[in-house]
Each structure stands twice: as C-alpha cells, then as structure tokens.
Amino acid sequence: MRGLLCSPLPMLLFLLQPWETQLQFAGPRCRSGPLDLVFVIDSSRSVRPFEFETMRQFLVGLLRGLDVGPDATRVGVIQYSSQVQSVFPLGAFSRREDMERAIRALVPLAQGTMTGLAIQYAMNVAFSVAEGARPPQARVPRIAVIVTDGRPQDRVAEVAAQARARGIEIYAVGVQRADVGSLRAMASPPLDEHVFLVESFDLIQEFGLQFQGRLCGKDLCTEGGHGCQHQCVSAPGTFHCACNPGYQLAADNKSCLAIDLCTQGTHGCEHHCISSPGSYFCRCRAGFVLQQDQRSCRAIDHCSFGNHSCQHECVSTFAGPRCHCREGHDLLPDGKSCEARDLCNGVDHGCEFQCVSEGLSYRCLCPEGQQLQADGKSCNRCREGHVDLVLLVDGSKSVRPQNFELVKRFVNQIVDFLDVSPEGTRVGLVQFSSRVRTEFPLGRYGTAAEVKQAVLAVEYMERGTMTGLALRHMVEHSFSEAQGARPRALNVPRVGLVFTDGRSQDDISVWAARAKEEGIVMYAVGVGKAVEEELRQIASEPAELHVSYSPDFGTMTHLLENLRGSICPDKETQA
Structure with missing residues (x-):
C-alpha cells in the first residue's frame, strides 16, 4: 500500500490544466499482449x-494508453452501488x-456500496465468453480494476478469493475514505503490486501511470529463457507458449506435439490415413490406386496394360496379372498357356x-458288341438272371500263338x-488240345476284372484237338458244386x-449228347477249318441260335452280338 501526496503548487498547476491534458498518460500504447480488462467503478x-x-x-x-482491439486488449466497464x-x-x-x-455518457447510480456484489457480477457475467471474454484455453489474461472510495457494505473477501481462483487478476484502487483492509482482501498477491491508495480523485492519474507501467512492463518473451518450442506470447509480467498450426501444446506447456488428424476418425480415407503436422493424406494398399477424390481406392487393372500374354483370360489381382483358362482347360506350368483337360481323369464319370x-x-463307350444304355453310362449285360458259364477254348497247334491271343481277347x-x-x-475256363486243363473253375473269381485278368494269363x-475229351471234362467236373457251380x-x-478251329481228333457225339441231357445249354463257335457238322452236334437246338462261325480269327468279333443275344436273351424271349 502506498499514499500519493502532492505539494500545493504542483497541485495547483495540475488543476489548471484541461482535464484531458491532465490525464493523457505518457508513453507508447501497451502492446505486450492481449488482455481482457474490466473496470469496476464505484458510483455510490x-x-x-x-x-x-x-x-x-x-x-x-x-x-488511450492501451492497444485496444478484438485481437488485442478488450475492455469492459461496470459501475455499482x-x-x-x-x-x-x-x-x-x-x-x-x-x-x-x-x-462520457455514464450516469452515477448514487446508492450504497455493494463491492462484493460487483466482484461476483464481474466473475460470473463480465468475464464470461457470452459477454466477449476469450475462452480459458486462449490463455488471455483477465484483469479486473476495482476503483472505490469507501467501505463495502457486503463481504468481499470470499467472493474475491473465488474470482482469483478462476484466474482473474484483481487490482484494488482506493480513494480518500477507502478501507485498506477491504482493498487488501480483494487484491491479488503480491499486494504491494496490486493495492493502490490515493488521497483524492484528483490524484487518481498517478495510479493510471503506475498501472500502465504494470501492463506495459518487460516483454519476457524477448529476454529469452522462456523455453517455448514454437511461439512465446507475452502478457503483462508473464508469458505463455503457443504452437504453430497443426500442433498442440504438450503437458509441460512448452513443447509442441503434432496433431494426428488421422486418429480423429474424420479423414474419410478408404485404406490408410497418413498424418502430417496439421494435415493428412490418404494412401491405398498395394494393388490399388488413389481416386480423384484423394480418399477412395480402386484396384489396379493389370490386365488392361496388355502385356499379360495369357492364352485365354487375364485376371487382375493385387499382386499383378494372373492367367486363367476357360472351362475344360488347365493352366500349363508357364502360367500362360492352356491345355484341354482330360475330364475322364478329373471327374467321377461313372462310365x-x-x-x-x-x-x-x-x-x-461300351465293348464291341454291347450297346450304351439310356443312362449314358452302363452297357447291356446279362442282368436278367443268373448263369453258370464254362468256356471250352481250343488250344491246339492249328490255332497258333497269335490267333490264341485273339481268342483270349474275344473271350474277354x-x-x-x-x-x-x-x-x-x-x-469258368477250360483249355483243351491233346489233353484238358482247367484254367480256373466257376467259383474262383467274383468280378469281371478278375476273370479278364485270369484269361489274359x-x-x-499247342497240341492236338481232343474236343470230345474236353466235353467229358466239362460234364463230369466243370459244373460240379466242387468247382463252383450252384446246386441244381x-x-x-x-x-x-x-x-x-478244326475237326476233333476224338468222338464228340457221346459227351455232346450227355451235356444236353444234363441240362447244359451248349453253344459252338467255329473259326476257319471248323467242321459245321461237329458244331451242330455240339450245340443245342435250334442250331441257328446256338452255332456261330467266322472264316478267320480277325473277323470273329462280329459274332459277339449274336452270342450276346443268345446267352443274354430278352425277358420276352425267356417268357
């Protein structure tokens, strides 16, 4: 607290000056930083x-000593009684x-002195954003200058403490009869810098000079040592740090951190968002290219470049072009050429x-002599009933080895x-020449594949032709249950x-007749020099259905259809 006293002569000279001349405070306008400044005037x-x-x-x-403006010092005035x-x-x-x-248009209220009420109004209303104060995050100093001439009629200490706690710096100026204790209760510390006492309103300009000196004190930013990474913003007696666009102040209130706009979720990038200080850009994954909107991505059509060399079709993938073959074809190892697929090896054809x-x-396809059935897969077989079939094959010298192979193929x-x-x-299969040999009996093999493999073996x-002996062997042994024939x-x-393929060297009549008597249906197939009389003697009646002949081994396959129709008669024929 300080008192300001003047001698009569200087005081007289001062009073003789025009008002506005007296109160023009010397020095440049305060430009140390923006302020939100509210004058609280006692008009009791x-x-x-x-x-x-x-x-x-x-x-x-x-x-007139302040740098007034929206981005500089903003000023508000309230009066109270x-x-x-x-x-x-x-x-x-x-x-x-x-x-x-x-x-100049102010009209005094001329009532009591409710200083506490005025401080509360300044705290809650005058320094609100709605009234024009800048928001707290702007870090603009808030200063209240209270000018009063008497003792408050309400309590000021508590409400002033609340105002200071909200960041309002309070200067208390007392004139004449002002209560020093109340001034000290209102002002911010240190009190010797925030409490002023003048003896009369005529001397209040002294406070103006000192107050202006406070506001326009040293620029701490220019003296260095502030530690701000980007910008130092000066305020009366203090400073604060600010960051360049795209950065935000760190917890130490000095360092600046780049604002990661990608983390805010508003970038709109379809694939990747790449952040840079105060900005961002979009990037696409491999195999994609950024669209004109700089946000969405489109797959790169590698095939459109025309250098894929695919024989059939080109399919664009993230990694590049890939060749594809049309249906029914497979891609060759070169990755470009196509080869027709063997569907028979790749599917369950069911043939x-x-x-x-x-x-x-x-x-x-079906074997020669058989026809493909309506299902397009199966061949006509003897499916109308069960048969025990014994084949007597001539293995005499006259047949010769190469023709014997044709005979085996015919049998199959x-x-x-x-x-x-x-x-x-x-x-069952029996081979005969000068003697008789059972190659395999009726009951040995259960599938056509097994039978055919046995035939080929x-x-x-290569000896004589004992057809009668073969017929006897068939009657006495081949159709026995011991050989696999089913019971009668x-x-x-x-x-x-x-x-x-020729005339028998023994008598066939007895055992040919005996076979028929035993209920065996006999078929005779002759080739080359076979004797028709013997064939008819061997075969069952009528001979037209049971005797077949081919002039040579190479053309005997035409007999198959006749044999199929005879051995496998239609149901109507059986009926």
Whole structure:
C-alpha cells in the first residue's frame, strides 16, 4: 500500500490544466499482449459529481494508453452501488472512440456500496465468453480494476478469493475514505503490486501511470529463457507458449506435439490415413490406386496394360496379372498357356466300360458288341438272371500263338457283357488240345476284372484237338458244386460255350449228347477249318441260335452280338 501526496503548487498547476491534458498518460500504447480488462467503478452516493467526472476522465485517459482491439486488449466497464450495471461488456466495442463515448455518457447510480456484489457480477457475467471474454484455453489474461472510495457494505473477501481462483487478476484502487483492509482482501498477491491508495480523485492519474507501467512492463518473451518450442506470447509480467498450426501444446506447456488428424476418425480415407503436422493424406494398399477424390481406392487393372500374354483370360489381382483358362482347360506350368483337360481323369464319370474326353465334356463307350444304355453310362449285360458259364477254348497247334491271343481277347469281350459276380454270372475256363486243363473253375473269381485278368494269363497249350475229351471234362467236373457251380435246386442256368478251329481228333457225339441231357445249354463257335457238322452236334437246338462261325480269327468279333443275344436273351424271349 502506498499514499500519493502532492505539494500545493504542483497541485495547483495540475488543476489548471484541461482535464484531458491532465490525464493523457505518457508513453507508447501497451502492446505486450492481449488482455481482457474490466473496470469496476464505484458510483455510490459518497462519490460526489465532480469526483465521478474525474474518474470518468481517468478512464478515458487510461484507454488511450492501451492497444485496444478484438485481437488485442478488450475492455469492459461496470459501475455499482447497491446494484450492478454493465456500462459496456468486453465484446461490445473494438474502437476506442466508441468506448470513450459510452464512458462520457455514464450516469452515477448514487446508492450504497455493494463491492462484493460487483466482484461476483464481474466473475460470473463480465468475464464470461457470452459477454466477449476469450475462452480459458486462449490463455488471455483477465484483469479486473476495482476503483472505490469507501467501505463495502457486503463481504468481499470470499467472493474475491473465488474470482482469483478462476484466474482473474484483481487490482484494488482506493480513494480518500477507502478501507485498506477491504482493498487488501480483494487484491491479488503480491499486494504491494496490486493495492493502490490515493488521497483524492484528483490524484487518481498517478495510479493510471503506475498501472500502465504494470501492463506495459518487460516483454519476457524477448529476454529469452522462456523455453517455448514454437511461439512465446507475452502478457503483462508473464508469458505463455503457443504452437504453430497443426500442433498442440504438450503437458509441460512448452513443447509442441503434432496433431494426428488421422486418429480423429474424420479423414474419410478408404485404406490408410497418413498424418502430417496439421494435415493428412490418404494412401491405398498395394494393388490399388488413389481416386480423384484423394480418399477412395480402386484396384489396379493389370490386365488392361496388355502385356499379360495369357492364352485365354487375364485376371487382375493385387499382386499383378494372373492367367486363367476357360472351362475344360488347365493352366500349363508357364502360367500362360492352356491345355484341354482330360475330364475322364478329373471327374467321377461313372462310365461302366470306357470314358472318352471330348473338349468340355466326355462320353462313355461300351465293348464291341454291347450297346450304351439310356443312362449314358452302363452297357447291356446279362442282368436278367443268373448263369453258370464254362468256356471250352481250343488250344491246339492249328490255332497258333497269335490267333490264341485273339481268342483270349474275344473271350474277354464276352465277359464284358456278363454281370459277373458270385450271385450273378459265374465264369469258368477250360483249355483243351491233346489233353484238358482247367484254367480256373466257376467259383474262383467274383468280378469281371478278375476273370479278364485270369484269361489274359492263360498260356497256349499247342497240341492236338481232343474236343470230345474236353466235353467229358466239362460234364463230369466243370459244373460240379466242387468247382463252383450252384446246386441244381437253385435252377441257375448252366451254359457251355465251345470254341474250336478244326475237326476233333476224338468222338464228340457221346459227351455232346450227355451235356444236353444234363441240362447244359451248349453253344459252338467255329473259326476257319471248323467242321459245321461237329458244331451242330455240339450245340443245342435250334442250331441257328446256338452255332456261330467266322472264316478267320480277325473277323470273329462280329459274332459277339449274336452270342450276346443268345446267352443274354430278352425277358420276352425267356417268357
């Protein structure tokens, strides 16, 4: 606290000066930083009219020493007595002339002295953002200058402490009868810098000079040592740090951190957001290119470049072009050429005999002498009943080895149209020349594949032609249950098929007749020099259905259809 006393002569000279000349504070305008400055003026009845006019001129003179503007110092004025009145808020005027005009139009309230009420109004209203104060995050100093001439009629200590706690710096100026204790209770520390006491309103300009000195003190930013990474913003007696655009102040209030706009979730990038200080840009994943909107991504069409060399089709992938073959084709190891696929090896075709691949499809074939059925897969076989079939094959010297191989192939073609199984058709094979040999009996093999493999393994005997001996062996042994024939009680047909190329060297009549008597249905197939009379003697009646002949081994396959129709008669024929 300090008192300001003047000798009579200087005082007289001062009073003789015009008001506005007296109160023009020397020195440049305060440009140390923006402020939100509110004057709280006591206009109670104790302030006489000429004293109030002095206070009004004091305010005008003080304004002229401030750098006033929306981005510099904003000024508001309130007056109080028993009530509080806003002369103009912080955001009302940006020109000094408008402020001066409002101050000159002030009319005192001339009532009590409710200083605590005025401080509360300043804290809750005058320094609100709605009234024009800048928000706290802007870090603009808030300063209240309270000018009073008496003792408050309400409590000021508690409300002043609340105001200071909210960051309002309070200067308390007492004139004449002001209570020093109340001034100290209102002001911010240190008190010797924030409490002023003058003996009369005539001397209040001394406070103006000192107050202006406070506001326009040293620029701490220019003296260095502030530690701000980007910007130092000076304020009266203090400073604060600020960051460049795209950065935000760190917890130490000095360092600056780049603002990661990507983390805010508003970037709109389809794939990746890459942050840079105060900005960002979008990036696409590999295999994509950024669209014109700089946010969305489009897959790169590698095939459109025209250098893929694919034989059929090009498919663009993230890694580049990839060749693809049309249906029914497979890609070759070079990754570009295509080869027609063998569907028979790649699908479950279901063909009973043979599958033939044809382009994008396939078809089934049947053995010669058999026809493809309506399902397009199966071949006509003896499926109308069970048969025990014994084949007597001539292995004499006249047949010769190469023709014997043709005979074995012919036998297997017969097997192809049979439904070979233990419950279906059973097949046995006997070879004869000068002697008789059972190659395999009826009960040995249960599938056509096994029978055919066994036929191919038969070795050529190459001797005489004892057809009668072979017929006897068939009757006495081949159709016995011991050899695999089914019991007669089951009524399974017994069929014998004799294959020969010449005249028999023994009598055939007895055992040919005996075979028929035993219920064996006999078929005779002759080739080359076979004797028709013997063939008819061997075969069952009628001979037209049971005798077949081919002039040579190379053309005997045409007999298969006749044999199929005979050995496998239609149901109507059986009926």
